[in-house]
Amino acid sequence: MYSEYIGLTSNKVKSVVERELVRRFAESIGDNHPIYTDENIGKQSRYGANIAPPTFPRVLRSGTIEGLKLPLKGLIHGEQIYHYERPLLVGEEVICYSKIEDYYEKEGSTGKMGFLKMKRYGEDNDGRLIFTEESITIITETVRRSLNV
Amino acid sequence: MTVLAEISKGETLETTLNPVSRMDLIKYSGSSGDFNPIHTIDEEAKKAGLPGIIAHGMWTMGNLSKLFTPYYEEGFIKDYNIRFSGMVFLGDVVTLKAEVVDKVDQSLIFEVRATNQHQKDVVKGKVIFELY
Numbered sequence: 219m220y221s222e223y224i225g226l227t228s229n230k231v232k233s234v235v236e237r238e239l240v241r242r243f244a245e246s247i248g249d250n251h252p253i254y255t256d257e258n259i260g261k262q263s264r265y266g267a268n269i270a271p272p273t274f275p276r277v278l279r280s281g282t283i284e285g286l287k288l289p290l291k292g293l294i295h296g297e298q299i300y301h302y303e304r305p306l307l308v309g310e311e312v313i314c315y316s317k318i319e320d321y322y323e324k325e326g327s328t329g330k331m332g333f334l335k336m337k338r339y340g341e342d343n344d345g346r347l348i349f350t351e352e353s354i355t356i357i358t359e360t361v362r363r364s365l366n367v
Numbered sequence: 368m369t370v371l372a373e374i375s376k377g378e379t380l381e382t383t384l385n386p387v388s389r390m391d392l393i394k395y396s397g398s399s400g401d402f403n404p405i406h407t408i409d410e411e412a413k414k415a416g417l418p419g420i421i422a423h424g425m426w427t428m429g430n431l432s433k434l435f436t437p438y439y440e441e442g443f444i445k446d447y448n449i450r451f452s453g454m455v456f457l458g459d460v461v462t463l464k465a466e467v468v469d470k471v472d473q474s475l476i477f478e479v480r481a482t483n484q485h486q487k488d489v490v491k492g493k494v495i496f497e498l499y
Contacts, residue, residue: 239398246391246398247429248384251436264440264499271436272444273429276399291415295424300447305439 220321220334220357227317228281237308239277240270247271260308268308272300275351280314280338288334289364294356296333301350312340312348319352329359371438371475372498380434380465380477386458387422395426422455427481427490434465434479435496442498445474449492453483460484465494473498 244254252259253269260268306312320335338351392406401423404411412420428449435444455461462482469476477494 242394242398243429246394247426247433248391249429249433249436251433251439253436253439269439271429272432272447273425276401276425295451297448297450298425298428299449300444302443302445305443 220318220332223283223286223318224321225318226283226286228283228315230313230315231279231281232311232313233278235270235274235278235306235308235310235312237268240268240274240308243274243277244271247273254308265305265307267310269305270308272302272305273298274306275300275312275314275338275340275349278312278314278340280316283316283318286318288355289357289361292358292361294358295353296356297352297354299350299352299354301352303347303349306340306348311343313343313345314338314340326358330362331359332357332362371435371441371496374467374475376467376470378467381463382434383460383462384430386460387455389420389457392420392422392426395423395429399423399425401425417454419456422459424449424451424490427451427455427461430461431463431465431479431481431490432494434463435494438496442473442475442496444494445497446493446495448494449479449490451490453487453489455481455483455489461489 241255249271316336316338319337323330323332334355336353340349341347396402396407405415406420406423409420465477465479467475468478475496479494480491481489483489
């Protein structure tokens, strides 16, 4: 049962917001604004650097949560929630970790639906929060039965 | 309009995308690292009970955020909440829209949505754009 996982937290992993990954990511969402890619525009901006698009953090790695068993197929992405203290800068180091925030069930048309709320934290090298990224994943009864959870 | 601070309640930012292509989704798979094959390979989508490949919800959410990119000198996206409510298929024509619903101090509150060519919402949510 997933409710036992509430509160579990991953180890912390450091990544760099890499210029080339940001360029490719921005291109893949059709956002060709130079604030993401043009070094001079970045330098002249109020940020003094290029920034990353708000949904970029999915690219960053965070540690694994020991013991969490998730199916590879059949998950439904229900909601996605970002909070930023400031934009993420190209070239900076970010320390990410994930936490299982909540799990609850609701009765749906196809049986009991499970809702797993996972939150990722991105901090700078001094431990100050830059962003959080929350995903709500829906796990259907069929999928849960196949896993015996 | 180039200054977002002057936008009033009820005003909108809007754009319509080109029809969704397989290459769009292949590129997003690569750039995001989400290689779930229901987004790129027809047989895998069918095996999963879908009529065909579907766009990543995060592709649509990523596209929607670009309505705000021209205004990064004035502020930034502080909060961005999305609920995925419909699927996007190949060839779909997606319209992105953000409407100002409130202004509180330095926060512009937008209702945001992406709709398909049948005027059905595929993603819907809220953006709080914080002005400096």
